[in-house]
Amino acid sequence: MKNYLHLWSLSALLILTGCATTSQPEANNSEAEVQSTASHTPNYPRGPLSPINSASVQRNGVANLAVPDDLWDRIRRGFAMPDLQNDLVSNQEQWYASRPDYIQRMTQRSSKYMFHIVEELERRGMPTELALLPYIESAYNPQAVSSAKAAGMWQFMPSTGTYFELKQNMFRDDRRDVLASTRAALDYLQKLYNMFGDWHLALAAYNWGEGSVGRALARNQKQGLGMGYTDLNMPDETRNYVPKLQAVKNIIARPENFQTELPLIENHPYFQAVTLDRDIDTAQVAELAGVTMDELKSLNPSFNKPVIFKAGTPQVLLPWDNANVFRRNLQAHEKGQYASWTVWTVPSTMTVATAAGMVGMSEGDLRAVNNIPPRMMVKGGSALMVPRSAAVKQDVSSHLADNAHIALTPEIVTRRTTVKARKHDSVTGIAQRYKVTAAQVADWNDVGVKAAFKAGQQVVLYLPVRVGAERHAGNHNSHAASRSSKAGKPSKDSSAKKSTARSTPTKAAPSKRSTATTKKKR
Structure with missing residues (x-):
């Protein structure tokens, strides 16, 4: 009887321990790791569960169910990438640690955007280290523009932004948009991780280009490296x-080790x-929201x-409490026209002065609001921002808002x-x-x-005369006339009589684009 009770107790203990084991991840895996693994390996074997044996029974840590005190704590709990340890990391740690003011500015700037990014990472089951990537890319400045024309917190090149459906037109650049650029960046990073199966390689591809990383791997494989x-x-x-990124991660994980104090991000x-x-x-x-x-x-x-054209930008981000203020004030605002600007499509190529006269603006104001440089004409089909009169009842269309x-x-x-x-000359x-x-x-x-x-x-x-050369036209014409009279042949620039110059638009010579290359391929 004693042996029976002993065996029964041992069996019950194994069953209970086994249940606890299968209900939570291994002790050295974070929640983000488990979610990430599940998101990238969806085809698990199905069928009856295998019986638990003594070799499979192990003791695991207890999951931390307490709500993180602040966002830094929440980020630390989601760290899931393998750590990189080498001299390059130590050098970067020293660089950041020796600039506490820089770290303060970066982290303070990130406080407006970090919660949203962490939420998105956790929703997708991605490592929360990626919330620190904008520190490396742009110092968390959504207005940052690189010498290679990459823009925004996540530093998207124009072509890559277009591939990930980030609108770039005269009204907005979604590479700078907080929600849109974050969505695109995480889509891209997930794509790269699925390609290479390694977060460090995915990050290298984000910086260098997936093609460059793929070719480098192929070379190493061929050489047995x-x-x-x-x-x-x-x-x-x-x-x-x-x-x-590893250096920033280490500082965020243990700021006291680097004599760094992180600002509170709730x-x-x-x-x-x-x-x-x-x-x-x-x-x-801004007025209705009180910001x-x-x-x-x-x-x-x-x-x-x-x-802001609602057809192209249907929502605006506001501080949490101010958003509610904006809604109340907008409802209380008298119904009618909220925008004093609209878009006018230029019917044909014309000077800025002509366009300004047609829309009732000064030439200077029209140039300023549409960023038109001096000595340039506006081609037909162009969209210009112009004052909206009371007679204009309809808002700007979605097609125009997206493609102007x-x-x-x-x-x-x-x-x-x-x-x-000349003799025998015809029209x-x-x-x-x-x-x-x-x-x-x-x-x-x-x-x-x-x-x-x-x-x-x-x-x-x-005949066309460029504005910059017009001041020399008189001397040029007189010299040309003199030469043609001596040679007995007419000059195309000779003139017997001058009248007021008039505009005749012609096609501009194609501008040369910069062929400079950059290491960053995004």
Whole structure:
């Protein structure tokens, strides 16, 4: 009987211990690791459970169910990447630790955005170390722009931003948007992790480009070398990329070891999104919410115009309490027009002065609000920000809000010029010689398109003169006329009579794009 009771007690103990073991992860795995593993290996074997044997029974740690005191504690609990330990990490630790003011500014700036990023990482089952990546990329500055034209907290290149559906147009740049850029960055990082199966390699690809990392791995495999992050031959920027993140992680994990004090970031949302039902001026949003324009722009850094078009940007981020104030004030605000700006599509290529006159603005104001540089004309089809009159009842359409753009061309004027026709000259021949159309020559001289000119007949032309060269036109024309009279041949620049210059838009010469390359491929 005693042996029976002993065996029964031992069996019960094994069963109870086994239940506890299967209900929680192993002691050296965090919750984020378990979630991450589940998200990347969805096809688990199915069928009846195997019986528990003594070899599979082990004691595990007790899960910490207490709510984190602050966001730093919450981030530390979600660390799931393997630690990197080498001299590069030590060098980066020393660099950051010797700049406590810099760390204070970075961490203080991140306090507005960190909660949202940590929430997204935990929802996706990703390591919370990734919440520290914007420290490396941009010092958590959503307005940061690199020399390679990468923008925002997560430093997206224009092409990569487009691939991950970040809108970039004249009204907004979603690479700077807090919600959109975070979504895109985590999508990209998940994609890279699925490709390489290693977070250090995924981070290297985020910095260097997935193609570059793939080729480096292929070279190492061919040469029989290691396939880890530290084994690859890579640019210095990428070689120091993960060590920088590791150094920041170490400082966040144990700030006292680096004589660093982290600012308090409370474990609750800093902002909330408010849906917009109408186009509205950004200044009015700030006024109704009771926040400064600087605060509004810090949460909505993608806005680059004085108006928010609800068709393209249906929500605005506001500090948590101010969002409720905004909703109440917006409801109490009299119904009507909230936006004092709208978009006007330019019907044809014209000077800025002409466009300003058509919309009732000064040329200077139109240039300023649309960022039009001097000596440039606006091409037909361009979208310009203009004041919204009371007669305009409809808000800007979603198509225009998403696709509006400004196309510019160098401002070119024409000068009335007369030339002497040669023997057997025709309208077509002169048009070809001076690179204008036959219809224009015919119109300027009140003749038919197929007409011919007599030798020595005065032919009127309006030839383009760039604004910058206009001041030299008088001397140039007189010299050309002198040369042509001596040679007995007319000069295309000779003129017998001048009149007021008039605008004749022409296609601009293609601008040369920079061919400079950069190590960062995103």
